[in-house]
Amino acid sequence: MTVQLYDTKAQVLRDFVPIDPANVTIYVCGPTVQSGPHIGHLRGALSFDILRRWLSHRYGRVTFVRNVTDIDDKVLANADDSEPWWALAYRMEQEFTRAYTAIGILPPTYEPRATASIPQMQEIIQRLIDAGHAYAAPAGSEAAGDVYFDVRSWPDYGSLTNQSLDAMEPATDADPRGKRDPRDFALWKGAKSGEPSSATWESAWGAGRPGWHIECSAMSRRYLGADFDIHGGGLDLRFPHHENELAQSTAAGDGFARYWVHNGLVTVGSQKMSKSLFNFLLADDVLSERDPLVVRYALAAAHYRSSLDITDSTFDEAEAALERIATFIERVRRSLAGAPDDTAIGQIPEAFAAALDDDLGVPQALAVLHDTVRRGNAAIDAGDTGAAWDAFTAVDAMTRLLGFEQLSGSGGDVAEATALDALVQTMITQRAEARAAKDWAAADRIRDAIAAAGIALEDGPDGTHWSING
Numbered sequence: 001m002t003v004q005l006y007d008t009k010a011q012v013l014r015d016f017v018p019i020d021p022a023n024v025t026i027y028v029c030g031p032t033v034q035s036g037p038h039i040g041h042l043r044g045a046l047s048f049d050i051l052r053r054w055l056s057h058r059y060g061r062v063t064f065v066r067n068v069t070d071i072d073d074k075v076l077a078n079a080d081d082s083e084p085w086w087a088l089a090y091r092m093e094q095e096f097t098r099a100y101t102a103i104g105i106l107p108p109t110y111e112p113r114a115t116a117s118i119p120q121m122q123e124i125i126q127r128l129i130d131a132g133h134a135y136a137a138p139a140g141s142e143a144a145g146d147v148y149f150d151v152r153s154w155p156d157y158g159s160l161t162n163q164s165l166d167a168m169e170p171a172t173d174a175d176p177r178g179k180r181d182p183r184d185f186a187l188w189k190g191a192k193s194g195e196p197s198s199a200t201w202e203s204a205w206g207a208g209r210p211g212w213h214i215e216c217s218a219m220s221r222r223y224l225g226a227d228f229d230i231h232g233g234g235l236d237l238r239f240p241h242h243e244n245e246l247a248q249s250t251a252a253g254d255g256f257a258r259y260w261v262h263n264g265l266v267t268v269g270s271q272k273m274s275k276s277l278f279n280f281l282l283a284d285d286v287l288s289e290r291d292p293l294v295v296r297y298a299l300a301a302a303h304y305r306s307s308l309d310i311t312d313s314t315f316d317e318a319e320a321a322l323e324r325i326a327t328f329i330e331r332v333r334r335s336l337a338g339a340p341d342d343t344a345i346g347q348i349p350e351a352f353a354a355a356l357d358d359d360l361g362v363p364q365a366l367a368v369l370h371d372t373v374r375r376g377n378a379a380i381d382a383g384d385t386g387a388a389w390d391a392f393t394a395v396d397a398m399t400r401l402l403g404f405e406q407l408s409g410s411g412g413d414v415a416e417a418t419a420l421d422a423l424v425q426t427m428i429t430q431r432a433e434a435r436a437a438k439d440w441a442a443a444d445r446i447r448d449a450i451a452a453a454g455i456a457l458e459d460g461p462d463g464t465h466w467s468i469n470g
Helices: 039-059 073-078 085-102 114-130 212-224 233-253 285-288 292-300 312-335 352-358 364-381 385-401 414-436 439-452
Strands: 004-007 012-015 026-030 064-066 134-138 148-150 183-188 209-212 226-234 254-264 266-268 453-458 462-470
Touching: 004 254, 004 266, 026 039, 026 212, 026 312, 039 064, 039 085, 039 226, 039 254, 039 266, 039 285, 039 292, 064 266, 064 352, 073 385, 085 114, 114 134, 114 148, 114 209, 114 212, 114 233, 148 233, 183 212, 183 233, 183 312, 209 212, 212 233, 212 254, 226 233, 226 352, 233 254, 285 292, 312 364, 312 385, 352 364, 364 385, 414 439, 414 462
Parallel strands: 026 064, 026 226, 226 254
Antiparallel strands: 004 012, 134 148, 148 183, 183 209, 453 462
């Protein structure tokens, strides 16, 4: 078994070798919560949800961090007298959570808000200043209080996106008058007139707030350590955001991410979907018109690195595909005496596993799924109970791994299924941590609590699976 991922920094397909095979670590840039989610946000989150599910299957445990940027220029700009910036940020965060939950995206292991890690950001900034890679704007200047990363002090700047420094556009994230080079970017932004006092924190350089890029460097380090396996996000974040994260973290002495994985963008009429272009489809609008499972399938069906042009036919095709799977499952339940129960664990076809091992080839994996459905239907028509049963359990296993559990589940809604899975997975993780610490009493208490809820655990070489006792 070898998982391969396309590393956008190396620009090649690489064998995935985690730092700790018993605990894969992933950091994904989450939303800036200045407004609600559009369908592009869902596509990005879903790409990494499927990656997380597959790596959990292959390695057993994944620590998955997705942050919330709750302090930013855009958040402050969208707040008004009727709603403080922090209230707007919280309300929008809830909208993202509802949309994620609706399409079955698992909750992250940790979901830190930027405002909760200000001291960690300041610590990295001070390390950069001490190492000669950052500087404060001159006292008394118009930009006093700002601190910038000195891009010319770091020879590897531009290595993520393979750009030369002189070809880059100036950074527009802060007052340029305090910068030594227009491409230097802000690590700390001094408090400015007109901004709310609640959006400032004291620092060695004066009251202010963090720049966008330093937030993720601090949160990834705090929750995953100085070195972690995968850094993910949308392709539009490669520059300047991820380029700047990489520069400041490595200049501060951290190893940072071993692999860089970026999902492709959603387009409308071949144009990138963007709030600034006013061509976006709000997640709430789409979910009010389409079944959440259809939305999940539609967003997952194209390869995660490809662009996805959204039209009505995108969802129509997804609905038809899901109907074929659901019809087969219903045929099995009607046709086979003693049909498998909802928690049957089947064998994953080798071709399905090979597709997902190959840079998360979901389109190829779906082809295997639908081929298995066709063979299962043919087996039912031929009266071959054994072959139909095998097809059913394989389809069941594949749909669960792709996050379509409710197709072969008990019919509960997506939110309920996702919430239950999140709770049980959290307890499974806690039990694994107790066992690793040789705290057998705690591990047994957790297992007993799970069993008391009518849930069975099955430990295997590819991790712990759970099912509801019949």
